[in-house]
Structure formats: structure tokens, C-alpha cells
Amino acid sequence: MASAAKTASRAFLRSTPATSSFRPAARSTRFAIPQGLRSSARRGYSSEAGSSEAGSQKSSSAGIWAFGIAALGAGGAYLYLNGASPKGPFVPTQADYQKVYDAIALRLQNETDYDDGSYGPVLVRLAWHASGTYDKETGTGGSNGSTMRFAPESDHGANAGLKHARDFLEPIKTQFPWITYSDLWTLAGACSIQELGGPSIPWRPGREDKDVAACTPDGRLPDAAQGHRHIRDVFGRMGFDDREMVALIGAHALGRAHSDRSGFDGPWDFSPTVFSNDFFKLLVDEKWNQKKWNGPTQFTDKTTQTLMMLPTDIALIKDKGFKQHVDRYAKDSDVFFKEFSDVFVKLIELGVPFQVKPEDRFIFKASE
Numbered sequence: 001m002a003s004a005a006k007t008a009s010r011a012f013l014r015s016t017p018a019t020s021s022f023r024p025a026a027r028s029t030r031f032a033i034p035q036g037l038r039s040s041a042r043r044g045y046s047s048e049a050g051s052s053e054a055g056s057q058k059s060s061s062a063g064i065w066a067f068g069i070a071a072l073g074a075g076g077a078y079l080y081l082n083g084a085s086p087k088g089p090f091v092p093t094q095a096d097y098q099k100v101y102d103a104i105a106l107r108l109q110n111e112t113d114y115d116d117g118s119y120g121p122v123l124v125r126l127a128w129h130a131s132g133t134y135d136k137e138t139g140t141g142g143s144n145g146s147t148m149r150f151a152p153e154s155d156h157g158a159n160a161g162l163k164h165a166r167d168f169l170e171p172i173k174t175q176f177p178w179i180t181y182s183d184l185w186t187l188a189g190a191c192s193i194q195e196l197g198g199p200s201i202p203w204r205p206g207r208e209d210k211d212v213a214a215c216t217p218d219g220r221l222p223d224a225a226q227g228h229r230h231i232r233d234v235f236g237r238m239g240f241d242d243r244e245m246v247a248l249i250g251a252h253a254l255g256r257a258h259s260d261r262s263g264f265d266g267p268w269d270f271s272p273t274v275f276s277n278d279f280f281k282l283l284v285d286e287k288w289n290q291k292k293w294n295g296p297t298q299f300t301d302k303t304t305q306t307l308m309m310l311p312t313d314i315a316l317i318k319d320k321g322f323k324q325h326v327d328r329y330a331k332d333s334d335v336f337f338k339e340f341s342d343v344f345v346k347l348i349e350l351g352v353p354f355q356v357k358p359e360d361r362f363i364f365k366a367s368e
Contacts, residue, residue, distance in 0.1 A: 121255030127189025142351035182207030198275030266308030
């Protein structure tokens with residue numbers, strides 16, 4: 001009987017494609033036997049021994065029993081792969097999401113072979129680009145769907161290099177199969193900002209993964225080669241005002257550009273793995289000259305000629321509406337941290353049909 005259950009479970013697992021979204025979540029080897037099946041089994045085994053009728057009943061009941069166990073095994077496998085148990089579906093709590101956060105933070109600490117020593121900046125970019133496709137007019141795009149898993153969206157020019165971030169998170173998805181990619185990517189962005197010294201990012205679950213049919217068209221993300229009008233067009237489509245636009249671009253405090261991806265090259269500041277307001281201070285205090293090189297237009301600092309600014313970055317100090325916020329953030333790190341946190345939360349929640357109220361967002365404890 002036990003072998004019948006194992007056989008059914010294994011058959012179910014073998015029939016599930018390797019790329020299926022079903023993944024083991026909670027292990028359980030004990031399954032309740034329905035009352036009706038227990039009664040049938042008892043009636044069969046209580047028949048008088050020796051009579052042909054009794055033998056027939058025993059044989060029939062044993063078959064039912066074996067079939068029932070096999071069915072329960074298959075059903076158990078289904079529940080097992082869907083993150084549920086016979087007691088009901090698994091409903092993760094804040095403590096469960098904190099475990100996901102902790103696993104990401106630990107992996108960030110241990111995996112230091114990327115860029116300047118941290119995958120954190122590229123995880124922030126993944127969360128940003130997965131969310132920044134939102135269109136307020138059509139209600140399409142945004143973090144709800146994680147459609148960057150599929151071509152053609154994964155191949156959009158603005159998403160070049162983000163495979164590194166997606167691959168980095170695969171072991172976390174395997175460890176916690178119940179979390180959607182959509183929630184995982186945004187949680188990883190929030191985690192990275194906090195772990196790299198930035199502000200707390202309140203976060204709530206509720207994003208659902210979608211298939212390739214939900215992929216967004218190319219061109220929805222910012223083009224770094226453009227100017228202030230482009231910034232307002234792209235960010236305005238998502239529903240942001242000037243202040244929020246400048247705050248979000250402040251994510252350039254982290255990471256660097258790569259010539260083999262965007263065509264641009266170099267970090268924005270001297271500490272690309274530390275979240276700070278240095279991006280804004282450098283924009284205001286440093287003199288920026290156009291770089292002479294065989295590449296797209298970008299700017300380099302006069303003092304060291306080791307830093308980089310994009311045309312969209314320089315547009316922030318050329319446009320009066322943007323410049324006032326650049327100045328505020330350059331002067332006060334606390335103001336920048338507060339306003340960045342607010343707008344980043346807004347970004348990663350665009351278009352998501354949450355069941356959790358805003359006031360019930362989680363504040364994750366950063367690692368020590």
C-alpha cells in the first residue's frame with residue numbers, strides 16, 4: 001500500500017515539467033484517509049474468512065484501499081507541489097517573508113564576485129525595471145506579472161544584463177517555492193536598498209506571475225541618452241511628478257553602467273555599493289565634461305575623470321523644475337532617504353491588485 005502511494009506520487013512528479021511553476025513547499029508524509037474510504041476498508045476486512053464471497057470482498061476492498069492510498073498519494077503530491085497541506089493552503093506570514101529577506105541578504109553577503117563586490121545594485125535595477133513598465137492609462141505592465149522572464153521583454157535593450165539578477169535569485173525561489181517571482185524580485189530590491197545602507201522600504205505581498213502574453217512593448221523604460229522631456233514622458237506615464245522623478249533617479253547612487261550592455265560605462269559615485277545622496281552632491285558640486293571616447297554621449301567628472309553621468313542625469317541640473325529637488329537631496333540625506341523610500345514603494349506597487357492594506361506593509365529587519 002505504501003508503495004502504491006509512492007508510485008502515484010512519483011508518477012505525478014515525473015509528469016510535471018521541469019519548468020512548471022509547481023515547486024515543493026511543505027513536506028508531509030501523513031495524509032488523512034476520507035471517512036467513506038475508512039468505512040469501506042473496515043467493511044471489507046471484517047467479512048468472514050473462508051467463504052468465497054468473503055474472499056471476493058477482501059480482494060475488492062484491498063483493491064479499493066490500494067487505489068485510495070495511491071490517489072491520496074497523488075493528491076498529496078499535488079498539495080505538496082502547490083505549497084499546501086491537507087489542512088489547507090499555505091498562507092505565508094510576515095515571518096515567512098522575513099526568512100526570504102534573510103536568505104537574500106545572506107546570499108548578498110556571500111556572493112561578492114559581481115561588479116564592485118555586490119549583486120545589490122543589479123537587484124535594485126531588476127525591481128525598478130520590472131515595475132517601470134507600468135502604464136496608468138491602460139493599466140498594463142508593472143511588477144505584477146514578472147514578464148521579464150520571457151522574450152521579447154527579457155531582450156529589451158533597457159533590460160540588458162538583468163539576467164545576472166534573475167539568475168542570482170533562482171536559488172532563493174527554489175528555497176521558497178511558494179513566493180511568486182513578482183514578489184521575489186521586488187522584495188529583493190527592497191532588501192538590497194536596506195542592506196546597502198539605504199532607507200527601510202515598506203513592502204507587501206500580492207503580486208501574481210503572468211505568462212508571455214502579458215509582456216510589455218519595448219520603449220516603456222527610460223532611455224538614458226535623452227533629455228528632460230523624455231524623463232517627464234516616461235515617468236509621467238507611470239503617474240509620477242517632478243519630485244518623484246528626481247528621487248527615483250537617485251537610485252543611481254548604486255551600481256555602474258556597462259559598455260557591453262547599455263553602451264555607457266562607469267560608476268556614478270565613488271561608493272557604488274553604498275546607498276547615499278552622493279549622486280546628487282556630485283551632480284551639484286562637480287564640474288561635468290563630455291567624455292571623449294568612441295561611445296555614446298556621456299559625461300565625466302573634471303576632478304578625477306573616473307566617474308560618469310548620463311545625459312538624463314545632466315538634464316536634472318539643466319531643468320529648473322528638476323534642479324530644485326536635486327539641490328534639496330544634495331543638502332539633506334535624510335530628506336532624500338525619506339522621499340526615495342516613499343516613491344520606491346509606489347513604483348513597485350503600480351498596478352498590483354493587493355489584498356493587503358497599505359497600513360499593513362511589512363518592515364523587514366536588516367541583517368547586522
